[in-house]
Amino acid sequence: MEMNSATSGPSPDPNAAPTAMVRLSPKASRNHEAIAMALRSQGVEFEQFVVLKRSLDARRKPAVVELIVGLGVAEVQCVKGEWQNVADAQPVVIVGAGPAGLYCALRLIELGFKPIVLERGKEVRERRRDLVQLIRQGKVDPDSNYCFGEGGAGTYSDGKLYTRAKKRGSWRKVLGWLVEHGADREILVETHPHIGTNKLPAIIADMRERIIACGGEVRFKCKVVGVERSADGVVQGVNTTDGKVQGEAVVVATGHGARDVFEWMHQSGLKVERKPFALGVRIEHPQSWVNARQYKLRDGAAADELGLPPAAYALVTQTEGGGVFSFCMCPGGVIAPCATEDGEVVTNGWSPSKRNNPWANSGIVTTVSEEDLDAQGHGGALGALDFQRTVERACSQAAGGNQRAPAQRLADFVARRPSRDLPPCSYLSGLTSVDLTTLLPAFVVDRLIAGIRDFDRKMPGYIHPDAIVVAPESRTSSPVRMPRDRTSLQMEDAPGLYPCGEGAGYAGGIASAAMDGIRVAEAIAACEAVNPG
Numbered sequence: 001m002e003m004n005s006a007t008s009g010p011s012p013d014p015n016a017a018p019t020a021m022v023r024l025s026p027k028a029s030r031n032h033e034a035i036a037m038a039l040r041s042q043g044v045e046f047e048q049f050v051v052l053k054r055s056l057d058a059r060r061k062p063a064v065v066e067l068i069v070g071l072g073v074a075e076v077q078c079v080k081g082e083w084q085n086v087a088d089a090q091p092v093v094i095v096g097a098g099p100a101g102l103y104c105a106l107r108l109i110e111l112g113f114k115p116i117v118l119e120r121g122k123e124v125r126e127r128r129r130d131l132v133q134l135i136r137q138g139k140v141d142p143d144s145n146y147c148f149g150e151g152g153a154g155t156y157s158d159g160k161l162y163t164r165a166k167k168r169g170s171w172r173k174v175l176g177w178l179v180e181h182g183a184d185r186e187i188l189v190e191t192h193p194h195i196g197t198n199k200l201p202a203i204i205a206d207m208r209e210r211i212i213a214c215g216g217e218v219r220f221k222c223k224v225v226g227v228e229r230s231a232d233g234v235v236q237g238v239n240t241t242d243g244k245v246q247g248e249a250v251v252v253a254t255g256h257g258a259r260d261v262f263e264w265m266h267q268s269g270l271k272v273e274r275k276p277f278a279l280g281v282r283i284e285h286p287q288s289w290v291n292a293r294q295y296k297l298r299d300g301a302a303a304d305e306l307g308l309p310p311a312a313y314a315l316v317t318q319t320e321g322g323g324v325f326s327f328c329m330c331p332g333g334v335i336a337p338c339a340t341e342d343g344e345v346v347t348n349g350w351s352p353s354k355r356n357n358p359w360a361n362s363g364i365v366t367t368v369s370e371e372d373l374d375a376q377g378h379g380g381a382l383g384a385l386d387f388q389r390t391v392e393r394a395c396s397q398a399a400g401g402n403q404r405a406p407a408q409r410l411a412d413f414v415a416r417r418p419s420r421d422l423p424p425c426s427y428l429s430g431l432t433s434v435d436l437t438t439l440l441p442a443f444v445v446d447r448l449i450a451g452i453r454d455f456d457r458k459m460p461g462y463i464h465p466d467a468i469v470v471a472p473e474s475r476t477s478s479p480v481r482m483p484r485d486r487t488s489l490q491m492e493d494a495p496g497l498y499p500c501g502e503g504a505g506y507a508g509g510i511a512s513a514a515m516d517g518i519r520v521a522e523a524i525a526a527c528e529a530v531n532p533g
Helices: 032-041 099-110 124-137 152-156 171-180 200-213 259-267 287-295 370-375 383-399 410-415 442-458 510-530
Strands: 019-024 049-057 064-071 091-095 114-118 217-219 224-229 235-240 243-246 250-252 277-286 316-319 322-330 334-337 347-350 359-368 405-409 431-433 468-473 497-499
Touching (some): 032 049, 091 243, 099 114, 099 152, 099 171, 099 200, 124 200, 124 334, 152 200, 171 510, 200 217, 224 259, 235 250, 250 510, 259 383, 277 322, 277 383, 277 442, 316 442, 322 347, 334 359, 347 359, 347 468, 359 442, 359 468, 370 383, 383 431, 383 468, 405 410, 410 442, 410 468
Parallel strands (some): 091 114, 091 250, 250 497, 405 431
Antiparallel strands (some): 277 468, 316 322, 322 359, 334 347
């Protein structure tokens, strides 16, 4: 047991009492009495305490967990919403029920507006049946899949909540509302909070029920196909497959997989821009190897026996032409088929709450720049989208269709040779052995191989004999940006239209998308205050 003397001063919870810091073994850090004994051994006086922050320091051997403990408090404070009935309030149309759309709706309720959330897909329970069909039969429902449906891609993309964009909005509000709607309070404490794909659906459904109970609306199987504008260009509502829906403002929070939205916006004269995005592959290792490497385990020691969570990694390097980096690393996770159209294959990764699968996967990607797109002949506002689609269709064709994915042993990929066989893999829709070095764009392959060789130097053994490369990882971020005014957050030349979240190019994950949704709601309220009626 290793401890620091008690300290007082600012706490991670601004309303908490003075704090103490202790360092314990991973197992002891989860034991209330062990923490209490550590505090007493330092002479710290307390009647009650609560852990305010828990962070694992794997650089120490053996690893330790650093705890910041709030003294004299019973539980970590959770930010809760100030809900009210808005059934008769001004309506705001929100296109998309992903993290950005849901958080925008909840914040609008606090601000006294009635959100009308329009979602092309199905509610979360119905959506599961379409995912089973996608995985087992390779059939893609273009409106109900891993990207479209209640909760958006966030429902089935792991539930990792950490972000570097905490200054963009209320980080504590994002976590607090998740807890208020059923998430474990531990996410308020962990340095890298994680919910898990198995727990997210119930939380998302509870948020929907909150919106409805407050007088808002959530309409499923309602696909938006255009916007309604007045003679002077002001956006007044949307056109859907079920007819027109009017609102004081329209929020476009469709996620970066909604290509048809980008296309009809561009065709109707709404401004969209080509945007750099990341492209690469998913690489999967045995989780036991990642644990042994990251925790420096020897003699067959198992991480779980030591109270250690499944280990993760974060890698980045610079290569000729551009950087290579890991993205959405999923310890104890699964590679999933995330296509939104037939004839394409897309991979992504997620983990259940226990992160107890035998594999660890991560996107390994490089940025496709404006210069890269020009060199590949993909100009215009939708050029990056077209390039992305070209790669996904080529991968589908090479693998044989029906959501089979092209794959290769990592050692063979780096050596630029075909694989005679493939190791076990978590991807359930089927793999086809393909030489990815001849399938993927040459500049992407060159950078990935250079980057992976450097990763192997930084994390010896990364080019593991049982590691597998599955392609493509192509939906890391939006290939399109919807320009908006920095202050009002409205789209240029389209007053009343508010681009929001990942699809608009202003977020990169559940947490940052949720924060952007909150920010857009506040911008709408500010605009209405200046221009009432």
